[in-house]
Amino acid sequence: MSTEKINLDIHKILTLLPHRYPILLVDRVLELEPHRSIKALKNVSINEPYFMGHFPKRPVMPGVLILEALAQTAALLTFAEEPHDPHNTLYLFVGIDNARFKRVVEPGDQLILNVTFERHMRGIWKFDARAEVDGMVAAEAGLICTVRRADRNGQSDAASR
Template sequence: MNTSATALDIHKILALLPHRYPILLVDRVLELEPRRRIKALKNVSINEPYFSGHFPQRPVMPGVLIIEALAQAAALLTFCGSKQVSEQSLYYLAGIDKARFKRPVAPGDTLILNVHHERTRREIWKFSASAEVEGTVAAQAELMCTARPAEQDRG
């Protein structure tokens, strides 16, 4: 799908991503420059299912879910800027490098997801990504992602 939209609401996000509750981790796209960068947000609520066990005495968003939120933002950036990816494609996280977690993310935080496209080689997209809370980096990583036709993964 190719679009030059600068923002996406939850309805457009649901149309582009196959994820649904409880794993949909992008609530809104604030800024989008196709093939270049995306700025999205995730409102972190105490109602998230993982908080009951991580951790009951001090709820903290698991780092792996912050990385997943960044990967979903990267998927939206790819789906909105690539003619090679169709709406029937499944988008996979293929690698994570240099992941660092700098501050806990807690209920009530707004996670700002910043993802920049670095390069594409052989159907692998590489991104630099960071998640911020109130202007402070909570997590950062280099992500590698790929898209495959959904029917290719059966069997």
Template sequence: MNIEKINFDIHKILTLLPHRYPFLMVDRVIDLVPHKSIKALKNVTVNEPFFTGHFPTRPVMPGVMILEALAQTAALLTFAEEPHDPETTLYYFVGIDGARFKRVVEPGDQLILNVTFERYMRGIWKFKAHAEVDGAVACEAELMCTVKNVDPAA
């Protein structure tokens, strides 16, 4: 059985996600297997705006930002499978279960974002996700998201 693997750069990501600086948390998709899994990366630099206050003497990426990076990666898996108009389609978190933080993420780290599709039921996508740095798990969680069409004029 031949499973097509897909990867894409920031230019493709910008066509799929509505996020922009300073909130875009995915730099590249390394590997995507439709309906199954995605692996992406976020290069963490000291220039990230959240490092100004978290923390000034020892910059640490906030856990919620790691979860946001995982959610954006899950959105890329979903949007790569379902045609959508990024101008009128938004991807919302509806739940996070079992979130655990196991390692700090600092400037200079490369965050590898792994998301696996679990199921889709009644408009809710469920994923298992984990982020790694140098092969060590930094964060893991189960994510639940939904896709909604919105009126851009509203």
């Protein structure tokens, strides 16, 4: 197990994740320690499409999208550990434990996404996740995720059972 810390730019992120605009919510990986933890960055811009309706007079990043950004960060940690074919792999959220929102996230904020590996058993990964702005916790949760092979229609092999 390497203790070397790795960072990834947007070009590498695009090779690891299937997400694209407007749902790609990780701009850069600042630190990645395989099998342990990852620290990523999401620059929150007023140009995000969800701000038109959430909320027009006081734009706030939806909490569910903060959790999605954390899940994408967890996926990057998982894919750094497990070889996969991004065209035939689905990374699925299967659970969220103890989600808490402590601070609003607004345009101009830099969302720092910290995810720590907890355990992996029988195809299920568990993570401790925390999103921060200016050193203050914006959201935190336990994330539970799995990786499934996609069929030729892009559906999970588990969905066809």
